[in-house]
Amino acid sequence: MSDYSDGFWAAWKLIITLDPDLYEIIFLSLQVTISAVIIASIIGLPMGAWLAVNRFKFRRYAIAVLNALMGLPPVVVGLFVYMALSRAGPLGGFGLLFSPAAMIIAQVIIITPLIASISHQTIRDLWAEYHDLLISMNATRTQRIKALLWDGKRALLTATLAGFGRAIGEVGAIMIVGGNIEHATRVLTTAIALETGKGNFAFAMGLGLVLIVLAVMINLLIHIVGKTERASTW
Amino acid sequence: MKFVLTAVMTSLLAVASQAETLKMAVTTSFYNSGLSEMLLPAIKADLDLDVELIVVGTGQALRLGEAGDVDAILVHARAAEDRFLAAGYGTHRREIMYNDFVFVGPSSDPAEVANATSAVEALQAIASNQAPFVSRGDDSGTHKMEMALWADSGMAAEGAWYRAAGSGMGATLNVASGMNAYTFTDRASWLNFGNKGELGMLYAGDPALFNQYAYIPVNPVRWPHVRHDLALALEGWLTGETANHLINGYALNGEQLFTFNAQP
Numbered sequence: 001m002s003d004y005s006d007g008f009w010a011a012w013k014l015i016i017t018l019d020p021d022l023y024e025i026i027f028l029s030l031q032v033t034i035s036a037v038i039i040a041s042i043i044g045l046p047m048g049a050w051l052a053v054n055r056f057k058f059r060r061y062a063i064a065v066l067n068a069l070m071g072l073p074p075v076v077v078g079l080f081v082y083m084a085l086s087r088a089g090p091l092g093g094f095g096l097l098f099s100p101a102a103m104i105i106a107q108v109i110i111i112t113p114l115i116a117s118i119s120h121q122t123i124r125d126l127w128a129e130y131h132d133l134l135i136s137m138n139a140t141r142t143q144r145i146k147a148l149l150w151d152g153k154r155a156l157l158t159a160t161l162a163g164f165g166r167a168i169g170e171v172g173a174i175m176i177v178g179g180n181i182e183h184a185t186r187v188l189t190t191a192i193a194l195e196t197g198k199g200n201f202a203f204a205m206g207l208g209l210v211l212i213v214l215a216v217m218i219n220l221l222i223h224i225v226g227k228t229e230r231a232s233t234w
Numbered sequence: 235m236k237f238v239l240t241a242v243m244t245s246l247l248a249v250a251s252q253a254e255t256l257k258m259a260v261t262t263s264f265y266n267s268g269l270s271e272m273l274l275p276a277i278k279a280d281l282d283l284d285v286e287l288i289v290v291g292t293g294q295a296l297r298l299g300e301a302g303d304v305d306a307i308l309v310h311a312r313a314a315e316d317r318f319l320a321a322g323y324g325t326h327r328r329e330i331m332y333n334d335f336v337f338v339g340p341s342s343d344p345a346e347v348a349n350a351t352s353a354v355e356a357l358q359a360i361a362s363n364q365a366p367f368v369s370r371g372d373d374s375g376t377h378k379m380e381m382a383l384w385a386d387s388g389m390a391a392e393g394a395w396y397r398a399a400g401s402g403m404g405a406t407l408n409v410a411s412g413m414n415a416y417t418f419t420d421r422a423s424w425l426n427f428g429n430k431g432e433l434g435m436l437y438a439g440d441p442a443l444f445n446q447y448a449y450i451p452v453n454p455v456r457w458p459h460v461r462h463d464l465a466l467a468l469e470g471w472l473t474g475e476t477a478n479h480l481i482n483g484y485a486l487n488g489e490q491l492f493t494f495n496a497q498p
Contacts (some may be wrong), residue, residue, distance in 0.1 A: 092302075179288040199411070199428035
């Protein structure tokens with residue numbers, strides 16, 4: 001079985017020959033996933049903090065539901081988004097089905113609970129530490145949430161990166177709502193599924209390696225830019 | 235934060251507004267043949283039209299047309315196409331080209347499918363030997379054809395030897411290759427398939443295995459947003475001389491995959 005070594009070769013050949021199709025696919029993968037991560041963070045991070053700071057009747061249930069939603073099956077999310085965005089569906093008028101926007105919507109739904117849940121856990125621990133201080137300063141709710149999000153920003157990066165990891169490797173939902181259209185909605189994961197279907201295992205593996213390297217590079221980059229995981233800023 | 239939001243919104247809008255594009259649902263067997271990679275650049279050059287292909291089984295392609303999610307469909311299941319037209323989902327049906335279905339299976343051929351004299355006999359040989367057989371099982375055109383042949387054969391397509399993959403043509407061939415089992419496919423997908431393993435083409439040539447592809451524009455009366463003008467332009471091209479040459483000239487290992495048969 002030489003498909004393994006062929007896969008490495010295929011990956012190298014694609015990268016060093018600057019294959020334009022590959023770069024288009026990589027660019028779209030990043031555009032979709034990064035857009036989804038930004039939107040999901042804007043929703044999820046404050047939502048997690050709000051749940052940590054506020055006490056209300058159904059708080060426990062809300063948190064339990066949120067944690068359960070972390071495991072949302074992407075293919076089900078894909079199906080729901082598909083039905084909603086289809087011309088025959090309630091949001092069909094926007095004509096978004098089979099567009100990158102549809103893929104972003106699906107990914108936001110998949111990763112927002114994940115980001116919110118990790119954010120909630122992080123902020124809860126921090127809140128225990130800051131509770132007396134912020135109360136004695138007579139800080140308002142919004143001020144408390146802002147202070148906690150700011151001081152927990154390094155830990156919250158983990159939440160964002162977890163969302164990125166889930167979104168960049170996701171295939172079930174974006175295959176359904178994006179349609180894997182060449183030059184329009186084809187991303188790395190759907191291209192891998194397609195090439196596997198064609199029996200082009202070496203090429204599929206090449207794309208897989210590119211995807212893994214890309215995910216590692218993005219994570220490293222964010223750590224370097226954010227100056228995390230260094231002795232002085234533990 | 236405002237900057238980030240603006241960036242996201244512009245990127246969303248940028249991808250939403252594009253030049254002239256037409257969405258067409260096509261079958262996996264057509265796409266896996268590789269013919270579209272020849273046709274699409276020529277269409278772009280001649281018509282300045284970007285054709286976006288949604289690659290699904292015939293069953294789902296028809297559903298996409300019903301829901302108005304595509305502008306046209308290119309499928310191969312006559313009975314389902316006629317129902318689609320009768321219900322008013324499409325304007326008309328235009329035949330474009332044909333190829334044929336074939337039986338592939340282990341080269342050792344334990345069920346002796348290669349000695350069959352008809353497609354029905356081939357299925358009877360497989361069923362009576364209980365030889366492992368992988369079916370598409372996805373309501374695609376290929377699957378519908380297989381089911382029609384099973385009905386003619388009088389054999390029951392069930393038991394541990396009969397595996398419904400529920401997948402596209404390529405994925406089904408992968409399963410057959412992995413299990414070294416018999417399967418039913420179209421000639422183009424088979425010739426283009428990169429993971430043949432121990433499999434070989436065992437039976438072909440019965441007129442019952444004729445596989446006609448037809449083009450149907452989605453009805454603009456039903457869905458005013460569909461680009462019927464573009465769908466008609468594409469139809470004109472697909473039934474024209476350039477398409478004729480490209481389709482008849484498309485060959486793999488010296489074997490012609492499709493035969494153009496559109497009436498002018």
